[in-house]
């Protein structure tokens with residue numbers, strides 16, 4: 001790639017490297033110093049740019065407090081399978097369409113917006129924590145509030161606990177929707193009590209977490225749930241500046257036969273308009289049209305508003321950030337830079353996994369963090385508790401283990417994405433990763449450590465942690 005950019009033959013660059021005693025082949029990764037040396041040798045002048053140079057003024061542009069206006073909350077629905085996530089999403093959407101504009105058939109574009117007492121609320125249409133955490137693993141936090149659905153005729157289940165941990169890891173407040181209260185066997189109080197064990201304290205139990213009893217089937221208390229969301233949003237004091245160029249996040253994207261690349265984005269700040277040029281992940285394009293969740297073409301999309309964007313060169317990934325840029329050449333430059341970055345990351349991942357205990361230690365050390373995030377999966381609850389207890393005891397004033405999630409059963413894809421998003425290492429005790437999880441771990445470069453003796457496990461973590469302790473100790 002360097003030789004290409006210098007318009008030199010790759011073989012000449014390789015030859016030069018050989019002369020310098022470096023045996024390399026095309027596609028090998030070189031660092032900036034070596035690149036500069038080579039470029040100089042071939043008579044090129046080098047200007048070093050950093051990520052912030054290429055993308056300067058495009059992403060994460062700060063606003064003046066005075067320009068901020070309140071914006072709608074963005075909500076994700078999570079919970080155990082069959083507890084009614086999809087039903088609840090559909091019921092809320094349906095109730096709103098009936099109450100709202102006549103004949104408005106909502107389109108599934110990945111997110112939709114409803115109105116309650118004149119206030120808008122945005123729902124992400126993919127229920128569950130997998131999409132939520134996958135987006136977070138890409139560096140995007142699109143969700144402001146998580147609705148935790150628990151069926152009143154069932155209990156707190158493994159994915160309920162996962163959802164709680166995923167939301168907590170993201171620092172996103174939870175509202176509990178106790179669903180299926182129409183069922184004769186419904187026991188909402190049991191749900192509240194069970195949640196206590198997982199440190200979700202609802203108001204009637206002396207906590208601050210809002211909870212609402214609903215029936216997605218009968219449409220009971222949906223308005224109460226929406227009001228709870230608005231109340232939580234008010235507490236969060238969500239704000240954005242609508243009067244600036246837009247930035248936001250991609251919720252989903254696909255190639256449509258008739259319309260080309262279609263990406264559903266959530267505007268997080270600013271206002272997006274047709275005709276503007278955007279970069280989304282490593283793709284770019286001029287916005288040909290904006291289509292809202294009712295299928296209507298719109299002239300603009302402000303903060304928290306989901307819209308389909310037509311006109312991109314290709315499909316970005318869910319969780320990619322997008323931003324408006326001033327012209328095509330800038331857009332091309334950024335997208336090329338990002339494609340290059342992605343390739344380099346791939347190479348780096350092949351070279352070594354970032355999830356290995358040693359590497360994590362180095363990372364933590366250089367970031368000055370004194371917490372060691374771990375995800376622990378085990379065969380039975382008893383052994384997990386023993387391991388968690390032992391690991392937590394290793395903590396000192398300087399450094400401690402933080403268990404982002406633990407549970408019984410095989411290591412799954414969802415565990416990998418949580419580990420990726422939380423920068424955690426994964427420990428399997430008498431359990432293995434399933435095939436999907438293994439390939440996800442490989443893709444993400446996360447190492448999974450397997451143990452069958454608690455002593456070995458604790459010893460390894462202790463050794464890794466001692467590297468984190470200050471040198472004087």
Ligand code: GDP
Pocket residue numbers: 079080081082083084085086087088127179180181182183214215216217218
């Ligand atoms: P998900 O897997 O969490 O998305 O759950 P679904 O929305 O697919 O619902 C699972 C099952 O529970 C379906 O058969 C729904 O019809 C049923 N269900 C969902 N909400 C309710 C409810 O409020 N009351 C009753 N009785 N059944 C419900």
